Amino acid sequence: MCGIVAYIGHREACPLVIKGLKRLEYRGYDSAGVALLNGDGLKVYKKKGKVSALEQELNGRNLPAKIGMGHTRWATHGEPNDVNAHPHYSFHRKLAIIHNGIIENYATIKENLIRKGHTFASETDTEVLGQFIEDIWENQGGTLEEAVRLALQEVVGAYAIVIMTEDDPNQLIAARKGSPLVIGIGEGEFFCASDATPIIEYTKDVVYLNDYEIAVIKDGSLRIITLDNTTTTPYVHKVELELEAIEKGGFDHFMLKEIFEQPRSIADSMRGRVNADTGLLLLGGLRDYLDKLAASKRIVIVGCGTSWHAGLVAEYIFEELARIPVEVEYASEFRYRNPIISEGDIVIAISQSGETADTLAAIELAKSKGATIFGVCNVVGSSIARATHAGAYTHAGPEIGVASTKAFTAQVTVLTLMALAAAQRKGVIADSLFRQLLVELESIPAKVEKVLQAAEKIKEIAYIFTYARNFIYLGRGLNFPVALEGALKLKEISYIHAEGYPAAEMKHGPIALIDEDMPVVVIATKDSSYEKVVSNIQEVKARKGRVIAITTEGDTQLPGMVDFTIEIPKVHEVLMPLVSVVPLQLLAYDVAVMRGRNVDQPRNLAKSVTVE
Structure with a gap:
């Protein structure tokens, strides 16, 4: 959600900023802009x-500059148009600002600035902030960093901002609170x-700004201060991300690449x-907890979207x-309903990006009530990773496609390991079952690889249903979240209306929708609910x-009962979601591509949702 690049x-x-903005397109946006400073002044x-x-x-313009910044905007205040796009000038055009957050x-x-005679070109909160900083700078004296x-x-x-001034071509100022x-x-x-x-092409050395920190880059040096004017020593991290990981690698879309990356x-x-x-299970990030x-007497899990399903x-x-x-809560609702949380509770926060604003807010609320917070996220150094007491990275690698795929299976894998570790430590799982599940877990990548070999068959099924305007998905037990x-x-990604239901609930309402034009996807694998699901299919x-029907091999x-089947290998029931979800990902992808959709950047959506 929104993207910032500055240099x-x-x-x-x-060209560096434009390339960086393209690297950030996966975050979701509706407009883009750059600000450049050279001998002709500050231009936006x-x-x-x-x-x-x-x-x-910009094509054909001569735009030499050694300092510049760019932004991709996901609209909050004001409709998507050229005027509301970032960067924004300040009132006297001495500053330009880009901003993520609200x-x-x-x-x-x-209102206070209008009383002073200010006028505004846009409807955005960002322009207001830029004018506010300039007003303080002009009327209270001091340096620009003091005004910021x-x-x-x-x-x-919440904000992540970068500011340039035409008065100093050797200075950038950046700050954050609640947005990475x-x-x-x-x-x-x-x-x-x-x-x-956008950075890894040029350097692996990075500093992650903390909340309430301001970075002053001036005359070739970096200094970080807090809002109360305390100087801090930045910790330089080494980024392990490789450039190849954020390129398509021969696939038509990032989403397809990421579906096929799931075995790895x-x-x-x-x-x-x-x-x-050896029957060994180690989770270093949870060792002390x-x-x-x-x-624990209760676990509360918070997440949004795909992470909530995990x-x-x-x-x-x-x-x-x-x-x-266990209770599973939408992070976006959790903080607004005065939840009952005690010091003995464990709260597990799940987020691919580690920056989801609703999930971060849920963490802060739970921490204030004395709960112990575990994080499950993908991005090293992210806000959730730093805000939690303990946790585990999923190590899924960068996920560029907005519609999450490999993050889901990685999250489910890590959460399964956490459950197994807790069960073993608690002494409530037989050693034979514990070892069996470890063996089965190690076999999952090969089984997912086998499902991916059915990609052409799934594409043929998808072609038949590109006409559909509605879908129903049914599953029982662990396959209901799937x-x-x-x-x-x-x-x-296809913009087709689709709803998932527990299969037994179909007859309590959704069955009214069933007719010859209604595709129904049923996860009907051989598990403890199989016979019941067969009955639902007959209905x-x-x-x-x-x-x-998603069926187990050999069924x-x-x-002979359904219109189409997609077979998956036999898997222990506890681990079934890791395999049964894959054909559904491929089906959605193929339908969307055949309908001409922008699969990697679906309309109105953002990858990292950093506003509440």
Whole structure:
């Protein structure tokens, strides 16, 4: 959600910033712009639409500059258009600002500035912040960094900002609260970005800004201060991300690449943690908290979207294996309903990016009530990783496609390991079952690989259903969250309305929708609910519904009963979601491509949702 790139150094800034914005397109946006500073002054160029539209606008212009910044905007205040796009000038055009987040008290600040004679070109809260900083700078004296610090002390909300001034071509100022910002350190050059993807081509040395910190890059050096004017010593991290990981690698879309990466990403999420031969399970990030997890009386899982679905899978697994009661909450609702949280509770926060604003807010609320917080996220150094007491990275590698795929299976894998570790420590799982599940976990990547070999068959099925305007997905037990996830994938990228239901609930309402035009996807694998699911399929067929069934290899009963089958290998019931979700990902992808959708950047959606 929104993207920031800024540069100061010896390179040409404009092409570097444009390339960086393209690296950040996965975050979701509706307009783009750049600000450049050279001998002609501080110039801003911006355009509604994709970065390519901005690039076309700049084509043929002579834009030499060694300092510049760019932004991709996901609209909050004001519709998507050229005027509301970032960067924004200040009132006297001495500053340019880019901003991710929301300034909640911008209206009050704006009213005060209007009384002073200010006018505004845009509808955005960002322009208000830029004018506010300039007003303090002009009327209270001092340096620009002091004006930024004083202004941010008055701001309510979330922000990651970068500021340039025409008065100093050797200075960039950046700050954050609640929205990610990383500073890259090169040889005589510095970079600012929303995440490391635009930076890794140039440097692996980065500093992750903390909340309430301001980075002052001036005259070839980096200094970090807090809002109360305390100087801090930045910790320089080494980024392990490789450039190849954020390129398509021959696939048509990032989403397809990431679906096919799942055998590796699932294996990577277990690497160094599982050894089935010795019966060893180690989760280093939970080592000091494993006793507390095993002894907990209740686990609360918070997440949004796909991460919430992973939490629903984990609810079944924790309760089945570790016999610990679990509640799964939408992070976006959790903080607003005065939840009952005690010091003995474990709260597990799940987020691919580690920056999801709703999940971060849920963490802070739970911490204030004394709960122990575990994080499950993918991005090293992210806000959630730093805000939690303990946790585990999924190590899935960068996920560029907005519709999450490999993050889901990696999250479920890590949560399964956590449940197994708790069950073993608690002494409520038989050693034979514990070892069996470790063996089966190690076999999952190969089984996912086998499902991927059915990609052409799934494409043929998808072609038949490109006409559909609605889908129903059904599953029982652990496959119910998978049905939800399958429906979410389809609606996210194809814009077809789809709903997931527990199969037994169909007759309590949704069955009214069933007719010959209604595709029904049923996860009907050989597990403890199989016979019940078969009965549900018969109910659908009796009403002329068209059924696509996900079946276990060797099933001879369902092929004659349903319209289409997609076979998956036999898997232990506890681990079934890791395999049963894959054909649903491929089905959604193929339908969306055949309908001409922008699969990697579906409309209105953002990858990293950093506003509440």
